[in-house]
Each structure stands twice: as structure tokens, then as C-alpha cells.
Amino acid sequence: MAVEAIRKRRSVRKYEETPVSDEQLNQVLDAARYAASWANKQGWHILVVKDPGTRAKLSEALEGNPGGKAVGQAPVAIVVCMDPNESGSPNGKQYFMTDAGILMDHIMLEAADLGLGTVFIGFFDEDKVRPVLGVPDEFRIVGITPLGVPAKIPGERPRNELADIVHWEKW
Ligand SMILES: Cc1cc2nc3c(=O)[nH]c(=O)nc-3n(C[C@H](O)[C@H](O)[C@H](O)COP(=O)(O)O)c2cc1C
Incomplete structure (x- = not known):
């Protein structure tokens, strides 16, 4: 599944109202559980929101x-x-962002494999989102994604060539 899902995943920003089955939702959430995390801390908290009013x-x-x-x-x-x-911050590195990103990628790839759309939404005012969901102050809200049947699947976004991003042996 991995390579195929990696290639076909797109950021989907238009959706049908078609429901996602509990089986599909559980499959996506279960894939998240297997994400790597710093020292296996697994400091993730996943909020699932179906209620149309809350959404x-x-x-x-x-x-x-x-x-x-x-x-x-x-x-x-x-x-x-x-x-x-x-999640911890050894070596002055805040691992929660990395751990959340990997978790989100598992969610996005499993969804893509099931033919469902997602988009990592990372730019928002946490102070506006927090009260809507009742997230306690000590937690950072790192990412949000819709999950559903795509109404429109966008084309492939440009990607750098390997030669532009890979340094062999030394910088
Ligand atoms: C950390 C992160 C934050 C992102 N934040 C947003 C966002 O706030 N809103 C949005 O529409 N897309 C957001 N995206 C999606 C990117 O714009 C998208 O992944 C990129 O343009 C490449 O397109 P693709 O995902 O279809 O390959 C985010 C992606 C990442 C990884």
C-alpha cells in the first residue's frame, strides 16, 4: 500500500457529504497508532469530530x-x-511537532489508500480553535484534517528533483 498511497495522496479541499463508515474511520485511526515517535512517547491526543454544529x-x-x-x-x-x-525536548529539540507530523502522515496515507481525502491544516489561531473543542491549555493543537470522500481531487503539486534536495556523502 505505502508506495501507491504516497504517490496518490493529495491535499483535498473539496468534499462530498457522503458519510465515512465507522470501519474506515477506525482503520484510519488505527494506522495513526503505529506512527513512530521520539522514544516511543506516543504523546498524541486525537480528537474526532463528527457533529456538524461543532465542525x-x-x-x-x-x-x-x-x-x-x-x-x-x-x-x-x-x-x-x-x-x-x-513528548519531550532533549537537545533543545521540541519533538511534539515531529511526532504530530508523522502521526498526521499515517492518517493521510491510510485515508488515501481507502480513497478518502485529507488536508493537513496547520495554520490557525489556537486560541480560536481551543474553546470550540475544549482542549486544555497545556496541549498544543498542531494539526487538523477533514476526512471524507473527495469532491475534487487536485492534480499533483510540483516537487523538487532529488538532485535539488539530496546531498551525497557531504553537504
Ligand atoms: C505542516 C503542514 C501544514 C499545512 N497547513 C496547511 C493549511 O493551513 N492550509 C491548507 O490548506 N493546507 C495546508 N497544508 C497543505 C500543503 O499546502 C500541501 O501539502 C502542499 O501544498 C503540497 O500539496 P499536496 O499535499 O497536495 O501534495 C499544510 C501541510 C503541512 C505539511
Whole structure:
């Protein structure tokens, strides 16, 4: 699955109202559980929001974000929250962002494999999102994605050539 899902995943910002089955949702959430994390801390907290009223408020809190409307359209929103203390910060590196990113990628790739769309929404005002979902202050809200049947699958976004990003042996 991995290579095929990696190649076909797109950031989807338009969705059908078609429901996502519990089986599919559980499959996506279960894939998240297998994500790597610093020292296997697994400091993830995943909020699953189906309620249309809550999704509408969440979408409002994301106003201006290109992915914001999709949270109101798709039948499910998944919100990834992290406790920075739980994840740790050795060597002055805050691992919660990395751990959340890997978790989100598992969610996005499993969804793509099932023919479902996602988009990592990372740009928002946490102070606006927090009260909508009742997230306690000690948790950072790192990412949000809608989950649903794509109404429109965008084309492939440009990617750098390997030669532009890979340094062999030395910088
Ligand atoms: C950490 C992160 C944050 C992102 N934040 C947003 C966002 O706030 N809104 C949005 O519409 N897309 C967001 N994206 C999606 C990117 O714009 C998208 O991945 C990129 O343009 C490449 O397109 P593709 O995912 O279809 O390959 C984010 C992606 C990442 C990895």
C-alpha cells in the first residue's frame, strides 16, 4: 500500500457529504497508532469530530485558511493535539511537532489508500480553535484534517528533483 498511497495522496479541499463508515474511520485511526515517535512517547491526543454544529464552528475558527471550509463539508474532522512535556525536548529539540507530523502522515496515507481525502491544516489561531473543542491549555493543537470522500481531487503539486534536495556523502 505505502508506495501507491504516497504517490496518490493529495491535499483535498473539496468534499462530498457522503458519510465515512465507522470501519474506515477506525482503520484510519488505527494506522495513526503505529506512527513512530521520539522514544516511543506516543504523546498524541486525537480528537474526532463528527457533529456538524461543532465542525461548522471549527470551520469558522479557521476562516481565511484555504482548507477551513472543508472542515465544515467533510463528515469527519480529525484534530491532533500534543502535550509538549509528554513528548519531550532533549537537545533543545521540541519533538511534539515531529511526532504530530508523522502521526498526521499515517492518517493521510491510510485515508488515501481507502480513497478518502485529507488536508493537513496547520495554520490557525489556537486560541480560536481551543474553546470550540475544549482542549486544555497545556496541549498544543498542531494539526487538523477533514476526512471524507473527495469532491475534487487536485492534480499533483510540483516537487523538487532529488538532485535539488539530496546531498551525497557531504553537504
Ligand atoms: C505542516 C503542514 C501544514 C499545512 N497547513 C496547511 C493549511 O493551513 N492550509 C491548507 O490548506 N493546507 C495546508 N497544508 C497543505 C500543503 O499546502 C500541501 O501539502 C502542499 O501544498 C503540497 O500539496 P499536496 O499535499 O497536495 O501534495 C499544510 C501541510 C503541512 C505539511
